[in-house]
Amino acid sequence: MTSTLQEGILVGCGNPLLDISASVPMDFLKKYEMKEDDAILAEERHMPIYRELVDGFQAEFLAGGSVQNSLRIAQWILGQPKVAVFFGCVGEDEYADILMEKARSAGLDVHYQIKKDVPTGTCAVLITGTHRSLCANLAAANNFTIDHLDQPLNKTLVENALYYYISGFFLTVNPPSIMQVAATALAKQRPFLMNLSAPFISQFYMAPLLAVMPYVDIIFGNEAEAHAFATAQGWPTEDLREIGKRLVALDKLNPARPRIAILTQGCDPVLLIQRDSVEEFPVTRLAVHEIVDTNGAGDAFVGGFLSQFVQGKSLDVCIRCGNYAAGHIIKNPGCTYTGEPQFVE
Numbered sequence: 001m002t003s004t005l006q007e008g009i010l011v012g013c014g015n016p017l018l019d020i021s022a023s024v025p026m027d028f029l030k031k032y033e034m035k036e037d038d039a040i041l042a043e044e045r046h047m048p049i050y051r052e053l054v055d056g057f058q059a060e061f062l063a064g065g066s067v068q069n070s071l072r073i074a075q076w077i078l079g080q081p082k083v084a085v086f087f088g089c090v091g092e093d094e095y096a097d098i099l100m101e102k103a104r105s106a107g108l109d110v111h112y113q114i115k116k117d118v119p120t121g122t123c124a125v126l127i128t129g130t131h132r133s134l135c136a137n138l139a140a141a142n143n144f145t146i147d148h149l150d151q152p153l154n155k156t157l158v159e160n161a162l163y164y165y166i167s168g169f170f171l172t173v174n175p176p177s178i179m180q181v182a183a184t185a186l187a188k189q190r191p192f193l194m195n196l197s198a199p200f201i202s203q204f205y206m207a208p209l210l211a212v213m214p215y216v217d218i219i220f221g222n223e224a225e226a227h228a229f230a231t232a233q234g235w236p237t238e239d240l241r242e243i244g245k246r247l248v249a250l251d252k253l254n255p256a257r258p259r260i261a262i263l264t265q266g267c268d269p270v271l272l273i274q275r276d277s278v279e280e281f282p283v284t285r286l287a288v289h290e291i292v293d294t295n296g297a298g299d300a301f302v303g304g305f306l307s308q309f310v311q312g313k314s315l316d317v318c319i320r321c322g323n324y325a326a327g328h329i330i331k332n333p334g335c336t337y338t339g340e341p342q343f344v345e
Contacts, residue, residue: 073303
């Protein structure tokens, strides 16, 4: 348990999704033209996937959505409810009830926008051995509108927060909301953190990503996402350290707070890239038999990081806690945890 923090100091916006997770054979991925460790948005041809997982495989329903996952993990480690506030859009249905229950039981203060005529979003999580492939049908999550943030209670929550975290995934939904939160963070000189989220964001949503990047104080990403960003920018390098340095050097609106890039590479060391330094943080390798699935590992890393960052801890403590959280999540199905957190500074 940490020392008492002010409620609502961390605000996140994202897509609240119910994960429908199952172990499947490789030919199931091929059938839907999906790749291992990928993350995509569902197209018409993917729509049967959700029913097929429920009917044909032993599917589990788990609370998902990248930012909501990260905030749930941060809450678990902090052990104090309502430190984090989450905004996103759901339908008015059973899936929304499950998400709300899972989020609140984790201590997360959720303020969903509810759209009655659209179902709650789902994400098919296809587990193949130690890999996971994601296919998100955003549904209601795609209907988030900026007026939800302008409601008096929600506006107050955003303005009173001290830290802000939004996924790249949310760029596909409502860039104006992201820009409004980013502008609030800048005006109040409070940290704004973002995630590259998936290769397709850099491939297809580079314009809104570049629009928000000048506000971003800390950018997270894994190696595939960083390479996709570099390729989309036409950077002539595949060296992750060089890509990180270039990410850090992109235009920034508050030069008093130089940008930091934190790049994960699976079981290889995490890179902490600052303007004039690159540091490595080793990851504890797990034995194959310890790995349940890697779904949610990246979200958990950010959650662990945030749990320490909002306490004002040093970046090395934040990253070590990120690695601890990711390691814990990999030993559990989806982005779920068991027992009390065991992180020691």
